[in-house]
Amino acid sequence: KQEVTQIPAALSVPEGENLVLNCSFTDSAIYNLQWFRQDPGKGLTSLLLIQSSQREQTSGRLNASLDKSSGRSTLYIAASQPGDSATYLCAVRVPGGGADGLTFGKGTHLIIQP
Amino acid sequence: GAVVSQHPSWVICKSGTSVKIECRSLDFQATTMFWYRQFPKQSLMLMATSNEGSKATYEQGVEKDKFLINHASLTLSTLTVTSAHPEDSSFYICSARPDSNQPQHFGDGTRLSIL
Numbered sequence: 001k002q003e004v005t006q007i008p009a010a011l012s013v014p015e016g017e018n019l020v021l022n023c024s025f026t027d028s029a030i031y032n033l034q035w036f037r038q039d040p041g042k043g044l045t046s047l048l049l050i051q052s053s054q055r056e057q058t059s060g061r062l063n064a065s066l067d068k069s070s071g072r073s074t075l076y077i078a079a080s081q082p083g084d085s086a087t088y089l090c091a092v093r094v095p096g097g098g099a100d101g102l103t104f105g106k107g108t109h110l111i112i113q114p
Numbered sequence: 115g116a117v118v119s120q121h122p123s124w125v126i127c128k129s130g131t132s133v134k135i136e137c138r139s140l141d142f143q144a145t146t147m148f149w150y151r152q153f154p155k156q157s158l159m160l161m162a163t164s165n166e167g168s169k170a171t172y173e174q175g176v177e178k179d180k181f182l183i184n185h186a187s188l189t190l191s192t193l194t195v196t197s198a199h200p201e202d203s204s205f206y207i208c209s210a211r212p213d214s215n216q217p218q219h220f221g222d223g224t225r226l227s228i229l
Contacts, residue, residue, distance in 0.1 A: 004157070034217060043120070043207055043222035044158075089158070101148045101160035101173075102209075102218065 120221030
């Protein structure tokens with residue numbers, strides 16, 4: 001059974017710092033990996049989607065990498081801002097079958113101090 | 115594009131009540147919709163996969179007779195929590211996917227509180 005772990009569970013840093021969020025998964029046979037942002041009491045906003053054949057994706061100040069063989073992904077946030085404060089979720093999709101929903105980690109709760 | 119609307123966003127009801135949650139894809143047709151549940155400080159857990167025109171596929175441990183899913187059209191799936199009890203209180207969130215090669219798009223979730 002696929003398990004997704006995110007480290008750290010919580011992180012608080014001053015504004016302007018660059019930071020890295022980590023995600024690991026136990027089964028490397030994934031279809032893709034996705035990073036989401038979740039604000040308190042809200043739904044999910046997709047940040048980056050990396051297909052299993054890709055190594056990284058970039059969007060603005062965000063860069064996500066994928067090392068499928070080692071079961072790891074990182075989300076790099078450059079020049080952090082208070083508006084980046086949220087919970088960041090990593091999720092993997094396992095290929096095949098009709099029930100191919102996403103398996104999520106518990107998230108990293110990020111606070112950017114002004 | 116790719117907007118998913120979920121309704122209601124928040125509901126409080128008495129124990130024993132049945133509650134229906136709607137998930138709509140507003141600007142695309144979704145052959146597959148997913149229902150997740152999130153307890154406080156826990157990760158989102160997939161409850162079931164809903165395919166238009168067919169029975170939903172439930173994850174292990176999810177009671178199909180308690181959580182009724184209907185996906186009658188390509189833009190609407192509903193989740194009915196039957197005879198809800200306090201332990202069913204949670205954050206329920208749906209997602210929709212245009213086809214198997216596309217990512218899932220999520221609704222804003224429904225906060226369900228059973229008294």
